[in-house]
Amino acid sequence: EKFDNSNCSLFNDFTVKKVLREDPRSKTISLYGSLTKGEHKSADAVVLLERKPFEVPTVEESLHKTRTSETLSNDIYSTHDGFSPGLSADLKVTVICPCTEKHISKYSEHEPFLVRETPELYKTVTEPCMAQSKFSIQWVYNILEKKTESERIVEEDPDPDLGFVLLPDMKWDRKNVDQLYLVAIAHKHGLRSLRDLGSDHLPLLENIRTKALAAIKEKFGVASHQMRVYLHYQPSYYHLHVHFTNLRLDSPPGSDVLRAHLLDDVIDNIRSDPEFYQRTTISYALREGDELFKWYKKAGYF
Amino acid sequence: EKFDNSNCSLFNDFTVKKVLREDPRSKTISLYGSLTKGEHKSADAVVLLERKPFEVPTVEESLHKTRTSETLSNDIYSTHDGFSPGLSADLKVTVICPCTEKHISKYSEHEPFLVRETPELYKTVTEPCMAQSKFSIQWVYNILEKKTESERIVEEDPDPDLGFVLLPDMKWDRKNVDQLYLVAIAHKHGLRSLRDLGSDHLPLLENIRTKALAAIKEKFGVASHQMRVYLHYQPSYYHLHVHFTNLRLDSPPGSDVLRAHLLDDVIDNIRSDPEFYQRTTISYALREGDELFKWYKKAGYF
Incomplete structure (x- = not known):
């Protein structure tokens, strides 16, 4: 050396x-x-x-x-x-x-705080924060339109309503299948998070589950019962995407119960109540530096 | 040295x-x-x-x-x-x-497998396995009766129906509060897991939440909005207990969405449907060496 x-x-x-x-x-x-x-x-x-x-x-x-x-x-x-x-x-x-x-x-430690977001808090704090933050998701559209990263695409269903693009997450080295981590990004625009999902979106969610898992089985040899499939709430960007990680990854960051929602559970919950995600209360952690934390603090929540 | x-x-x-x-x-x-x-x-x-x-x-x-x-x-x-x-x-x-x-x-790697346990599978596979396994919980009774570990108890509510004992988890060094990890064990016998919980147990669950969080605030200075509070399914032993971990612990083992169920969500779910945990489907990971894995394999699930 x-x-x-x-x-x-x-x-x-x-x-x-x-x-x-x-x-x-x-x-x-x-x-x-x-x-x-x-x-x-x-x-x-x-x-x-x-x-x-x-x-x-x-x-x-x-x-x-x-x-x-x-x-x-x-x-x-x-x-x-x-x-x-x-x-x-x-x-x-x-x-x-x-x-x-x-x-x-x-790179500093920021104190985490637990929010228990009721539908009321979602409407009065979270949604206004999202509307004002103007956090650009142009980079997501660039992927969907093949302007960038098209060589990284593992699988695509081009249907504008039910389709998606499946690609490796940045955290995966794309070599060690035991640590497989892929993300499916929906072609459909305007679905910001779990809170926007209802019975209209069951075909989309089921299509992503079925086709992405089939592609993972075919291309990487990992069966569906060896995969952890979930959405984040809060997500890191407000465009519908689903995480696919190998179960062999032991508690990877982002699989925490305070952030991950199993796609199977999301589908079941919407089937039993089409307005489940508009009516339910959802817990998650915010950190001192987060924009949303500032809104909750201003609203007197902490 | x-x-x-x-x-x-x-x-x-x-x-x-x-x-x-x-x-x-x-x-x-x-x-x-x-x-x-x-x-x-x-x-x-x-x-x-x-x-x-x-x-x-x-x-x-x-x-x-x-x-x-x-x-x-x-x-x-x-x-x-x-x-x-x-x-x-x-x-x-x-x-x-x-x-x-x-x-x-x-100390070997055992392949993980995902089970999606419907109420039907619970009755035909999981419950019979639990009944036959005769996994002793005498050590839990010893703690509750102060025969062992009584010097480790942080807080106790002695009520036989609503009470509990709060003590440090083995994984915590009992020094670094940023890594605080405590477990509340219910005095009540016979509640094996989430699947046994219904509206009768709301007072017990609420009592554990309120009093354990108050004791943690008083003795360790960690506020309730800085704590992650959850049950495991499958639990590691079949007697009702609740995990309390500091939110600063980033995705600790056991906080994975495939194992942890937030106490707040459990209470909300039972409030909205008293038979929620008898009717719902629950996902979790089993490993090749687990007794329950063998039962699911024998039943033809894998």
């Missing part, structure tokens, strides 16, 4: 000003600090660190050279602290330098 | 026979192999490896000595491979040696 800056580390003179976020489960940490980068002396930087997954081909050799120190021993069980021998890279490092306030905010 | 076996690693002569499970998100790997432990020469062992989270007090010093190698550079963004300097333990190692087939199975 060729190291940065000959013998010295990129982080030789790095000073931490603030820990922005820590996640012990994913073994990541986000730092704000200053470092020297090219002509920038002590420039502001956001540094993201993530420990790398273990690699099967090298794990045995690496273990041979791993020093251990016993922390507990009981019959057949023992636990140890281990010191990696540093034979291969064990960290993924991302540097944003020079950085701005916006980068710092993006 | 005092290292195991003077200069040599516990894993000096470790050979990998099989990779049992890998999880790139949590940076863990489970191995089956053989090693020398005390008088055991090449004994069968299960070895669990997990990379440790970053530690705030040492991360700056450690970064100063971290060698980096640039993998990508674009304007203000760059990514690098990093090599930890090995100053502190970066691995948590668990060894089970000698191990049996049961340990190997416990």
Whole structure:
């Protein structure tokens, strides 16, 4: 490997000003600090660190050279602290330098707050916020019209009312089928979220379920009973789309009960009450930085 | 630190026979192999490896000595491979040696399968399996009767119909409030799962919600709008209990839409239809090793 800056580390003179976020489960940490980068002396930087997954081909050799120190021993069980021998890279490092306030905010922990959105709150807070936010979904139309990303399309049903485009989610590397993550985007415009769905849309929802699952089975060999299929509420953009993830992905981000709604349940709920999603109360988490959080705060909800 | 076996690693002569499970998100790997432990020469062992989270007090010093190698550079963004300097333990190692087939199975990947349990399937497959499994819940009764773990109780309402015991989940270290995880166990016997709940149990469910959230606010300073409160279906034991986790825990295991049912939604559903949980269809994932999986397979579901 060729190291940065000959013998010295990129982080030789790095000073931490603030820990922005820590996640012990994913073994990541986000730092704000200053470092020297090219002509920038002590420039502001956001540094993201993530420990790398273990690699099967090298794990045995690496273990041979791993020093251990016993922390507990009981019959057949023992636990140890281990010191990696540093034979291969064990960290993924991302540097944003020079950085701005916006980068710092993006990688900071924002306090989450639970909203229990009644139909009344939807009409008086959520819907007006959506109307004013003017969050552009031109990029979605560009995909549907094949202006961008057309080479990434896995499957398409071109019908304007029932059709959709199926493509890999950005979070999927498109190689490891165990981590398969695809998104089906409806061709139909104007369906902003679950709240807009009723019995008129059952044929669309059923068509997406059937045809996308058949395409996933055919192209990736993953059967429908090995897939988790859901919508988000709140969605990250206000145009109907459905998430398809491999069940082998254990609790992936976005499958949380506070965000994911199983497509099968959505179809059943609308079948038993065509106005289910106009009448029901839905819980979700907002974060301090979110526009919608500001509206709920202004409305006196928090 | 005092290292195991003077200069040599516990894993000096470790050979990998099989990779049992890998999880790139949590940076863990489970191995089956053989090693020398005390008088055991090449004994069968299960070895669990997990990379440790970053530690705030040492991360700056450690970064100063971290060698980096640039993998990508674009304007203000760059990514690098990093090599930890090995100053502190970066691995948590668990060894089970000698191990049996049961340990190997416990730490192996088992294929997940989706069940969509209709009321009919519940009656013909799930309920008979529960009846035959004779999975003991004596340990739950021991907690409720204060025979064990009484020093761990955070709050109790002793009422036999509406009461409960609130205590920390095993997964919580009881220190970091950001990761708070408590479980409320109902005093009432005989409520095996969601499927047994109806309008008679609304006072019990509401009492647990109100009093447990008040105790959490008082003892840990976490407000109700910062908590995720849910039941599991399938539960891990067939006695009514409710999970309370801090919203700051991002998609913790068990909060997946395929397992978690928000207590608020359960209460609303029973209010709108007292027999909701006897009439509804519920999706969940089973794994190849599960007893219930075998019953569904025998019934021809898979």
